[in-house]
Amino acid sequence: MARDSRDQQLIELKDTVKELNTTIRNLNALIEAANKREEEHLLKEQEHIEREKVLQEQIDYLTKKLFGKSSEKRDEFEGQLNLFNEAETLKAEPDPEEQEFTTVEKHTRKKKSKMADKFANLPVQEVILDVPENERFCDVCGTPLERIGKEFLRREIEFIKPSIKIIYYYSVSYGCPKCKINAEVPHIVRGRDGQAHMLHGMASAGTVAWVMYQKYVNSLPLYRQEKDFKMYGAEICRGTIANWIINNAEEFFKPMCNYFQRKLVAGRYAMADETPVQVLKEPGRRPETKSYMCYVMSSCLIPKSL
Template identity: 85%
Template structure:
């Protein structure tokens, strides 16, 4: 009887061990599945974090293609210096840096040294230049500085009319067959368009391109000064006079640029409104050409073209035989007489 009970207990223990082994096996499977899911989640989290960093950099990072040194990446040009072993601290030479001196503050007299000064005397009226005690006339004994003011003299308009004065010989008028008449001449040739003087054209150009004052606001200024001059007239002053006076300068600098050894070029899309034969949405291009960074004469020229065709660069740089620095745009391949060089800042586009 006792033997049967021990066998029964042994059988129950074996069943318990078997159940426990099955439970352990199931738990190990669950743990393995959980570890696998955790690894997948970590991988997804890593990818999402990289996407967040990339989008954050695109949204808030630099838009310039200027290259910065990245952590852990050797500099291409300073590799030898980067890999060179650091010297022993005991062998290092120490240099003493001089104490930094703060820049002196600009004095008031230095800030306005180039402005004309008008001296105003706060004089005593003549009827008060008598001593109240003894009645003796007062004598000037000196002057004392009171204050300093900055005054703006607003622009004003005036019309200048030129008349040629004529002179005739009274004797030749009576005796000669043809009277002798001499007229006053204008030594300066008037090449300007319209009534605007050279100073007026220079002023509207300065207001437009230096102070960024639109022509419609300049029109209001002219009206406030007492002249009804519409913005279309002002625009004609700028365009026509720039065409006549600046084109020879542009052509001269273009010849200087082409005769140099280095040229950099690029093109930027612009939108031109009301261009004949083209829609307002059509892209036009402003080409920029400049001399080498270390050339003694720095030249920067802009050239407008309705298209991005490489023929534009070929015609503008005709006769150039030096080194041309551009991006990877294939339109510059039309220039056969020069050596093409590429910009390092654009290399990363292809990596």
């Protein structure tokens, strides 16, 4: 009976040990989880501190940039190395007897241009503010006044806007009165301007040059030039201006194009560059069809030094 009691106690002790081991393992797991959470919390706290430090540095920099002095000289911060003047900082004070003196050559500043130099190429017109003739008498004794000089008052820059006018050319004819009666063919002489009229349209050479200059130098579109002509009193549509440019450029640049063509054919080889462009209203082709603009250069056009 006593032996059964001891066996029962032994069994109970073994169960108690097993339960205690289980409890110990659970406690160890809880401790590990708590330690892990604490490490994560410390890591987040460290990241938060670093982030606050970075933000504070940015705030200090922006505050100094906004409210600090605007001098280009860089301030030295405590504890920060000077990368540019390190040698000068670490160098000992030199001996006055070993100092070398360098002489800097004197240089003069660029002379500022005067107002008279800026407008030296412009025409000058003087406006005389004269006294009316009925006021050129002395108010005291009535003696006629004499001119004693003139005084400079002010200077103005006046822009004279372009103007448009129509020029009619007439050729005057002269005939011999005797030949008109006696000769079989009358002798008639007409006035000529001395040069053939090669321009296309009513525009003069100066007008064509002006619209080309506005278009290709000042980048002024044709519709804006059309508005300018209307403002000056002339109803000229942009299509007419385009015809002036195209037809006259084709006529006057044709000799140059023929010259380059002859040079191109005479060369040993030719180099070409194709640039894709879109051409509208091209006969027999859709607007979406890709076209090419070719730039061709001959070996005759290349300098020999190349």
